[in-house]
Amino acid sequence: MFEPLRGMNDKMGLQAKKMDLIFEICSEIFKQYGFERIYTPILEQTELFKRGVGDYTDVVLKEMYDFQDKGGRSVSLRPEATASVVRAYLNSGRHKSNPSYKAYYTGPLYRYEAPQKGRYREFNQIGIECFGLKNALQDAQIIEMAVNVLKTLEIEDFKLEINNIGSFEDRKKYIEDLKMYLSKYEDKLSEDSKKRLAKNPLRILDSKDLKDIEIVKNAPKINKYLNEQEQEYYSNLKSNLDLFGIKYYENPNLVRGLDYYSSIVFEITTDKLGAQGTLIGGGRYDRLLNILGNVDIPAIGFAIGLERTMLLVDDSLVERLDNTKKIYLVYNDNTKEYMLRVLKDLREAMCQVEFDFNPKSFSAQIKKADKLGYKEVIILGENEMQEEKIIVKYLINSSQEEITLNEYLSKIYDL
Numbered sequence: 001m002f003e004p005l006r007g008m009n010d011k012m013g014l015q016a017k018k019m020d021l022i023f024e025i026c027s028e029i030f031k032q033y034g035f036e037r038i039y040t041p042i043l044e045q046t047e048l049f050k051r052g053v054g055d056y057t058d059v060v061l062k063e064m065y066d067f068q069d070k071g072g073r074s075v076s077l078r079p080e081a082t083a084s085v086v087r088a089y090l091n092s093g094r095h096k097s098n099p100s101y102k103a104y105y106t107g108p109l110y111r112y113e114a115p116q117k118g119r120y121r122e123f124n125q126i127g128i129e130c131f132g133l134k135n136a137l138q139d140a141q142i143i144e145m146a147v148n149v150l151k152t153l154e155i156e157d158f159k160l161e162i163n164n165i166g167s168f169e170d171r172k173k174y175i176e177d178l179k180m181y182l183s184k185y186e187d188k189l190s191e192d193s194k195k196r197l198a199k200n201p202l203r204i205l206d207s208k209d210l211k212d213i214e215i216v217k218n219a220p221k222i223n224k225y226l227n228e229q230e231q232e233y234y235s236n237l238k239s240n241l242d243l244f245g246i247k248y249y250e251n252p253n254l255v256r257g258l259d260y261y262s263s264i265v266f267e268i269t270t271d272k273l274g275a276q277g278t279l280i281g282g283g284r285y286d287r288l289l290n291i292l293g294n295v296d297i298p299a300i301g302f303a304i305g306l307e308r309t310m311l312l313v314d315d316s317l318v319e320r321l322d323n324t325k326k327i328y329l330v331y332n333d334n335t336k337e338y339m340l341r342v343l344k345d346l347r348e349a350m351c352q353v354e355f356d357f358n359p360k361s362f363s364a365q366i367k368k369a370d371k372l373g374y375k376e377v378i379i380l381g382e383n384e385m386q387e388e389k390i391i392v393k394y395l396i397n398s399s400q401e402e403i404t405l406n407e408y409l410s411k412i413y414d415l
């Protein structure tokens with residue numbers, strides 16, 4: 001028997017329903033804030049991610065599923081979606097007439113990481129990208145939207161961490177000083193951080209290694225390097241978050257793992273998932289559109305890890321939010337035509353309806369409905385057919401009532 005590849009999972013039954021529910025809730029919320037759906041390919045040129053995400057990031061250096069296609073092109077399964085959305089936006093040319101664009105997406109992503117709880121090689125994100133404006137009220141609203149999603153999913157125990165990692169120029173100076181500081185402790189750094197020191201020292205700041213954490217405690221902090229504009233922008237963001245009533249924690253070591261960020265970054269974390277506690281990650285990436293398309297258009301976005309979120313959403317929410325009426329039709333060979341008519345009307349009324357293709361006795365059909373989890377059956381015998389009526393039987397208490405189909409349908413439409 002074949003198994004899925006390591007770090008990749010099938011999702012069926014409740015898991016699949018939960019995944020759909022989370023996306024449905026997110027898309028409803030995103031639409032309220034003016035976002036529209038975007039679809040982009042899962043396979044892209046490798047160069048897009050090298051240039052977009054950064055040559056020296058772990059994602060590009062170690063984790064990409066890259067290969068040559070049959071035409072000899074170097075292609076990669078997308079490890080993240082922001083670069084693809086930026087590419088699509090630039091390709092569409094829409095920025096020439098109106099740079100403002102707000103899009104949301106979902107789909108699988110691929111990173112060759114060591115699998116563990118909450119970390120997979122194929123995983124899904126639900127994300128948003130917002131182009132055209134650098135504005136602190138807008139950014140606060142985007143963070144509020146992320147918080148709104150978690151609250152609607154009844155996830156309460158989370159922490160919003162924010163930081164300003166400065167403009168690219170601020171960071172250049174900072175990285176020089178950080179390197180100088182960390183070099184003094186090179187021997188004591190973890191093996192991974194030793195490798196990062198030359199090419200990607202910022203990543204050492206959010207290392208989980210205890211030795212690294214000790215060293216990082218006294219490292220220079222990026223907030224001391226922010227230019228005046230970024231300082232002001234950061235305090236504006238914080239006062240707007242206050243106005244939205246959003247609680248946040250400033251984490252000067254929060255740098256994010258992808259190179260395209262500058263200015264505001266944020267993460268929403270939980271301590272319910274062990275080491276893989278980041279549920280949502282995002283921030284501003286004002287230079288990325290220039291890197292990929294030579295245009296100066298500011299941008300911000302975030303992505304929610306779907307599998308991690310699923311681990312926190314209570315199973316009961318799926319049932320509680322599912323308001324589809326579910327009905328099982330019970331009939332016999334003589335009332336088949338009537339049953340098919342009732343079936344059509346009920347499906348038009350958006351009910352979930354099933355029936356037995358080989359109907360045996362009424363009681364056998366009712367037993368089957370019960371086994372399938374139906375709480376309501378409609379019995380259609382000859383008498384009911386003649387009088388254009390139906391018998392509705394409630395399996396919870398075995399009570400039943402006889403009414404006309406129209407009466408029953410109008411009750412459903414009034415719900």
Ligand code: HAM
Pocket residue numbers: 079080081082111113118119120121122123124125127128129257258278279280281282283300301302303304305306307308
């Ligand atoms: P990211 O922080 O790499 O950001 O990923 C966002 C979220 O995806 C994480 O917080 C986590 O919940 C989930 N995630 C990442 N890797 C895995 C994995 N191996 N297994 C399970 N879940 C995972 C981005 O991808 C950016 N593109 C987000 C963004 C959008 N920034 C601006 N716009």
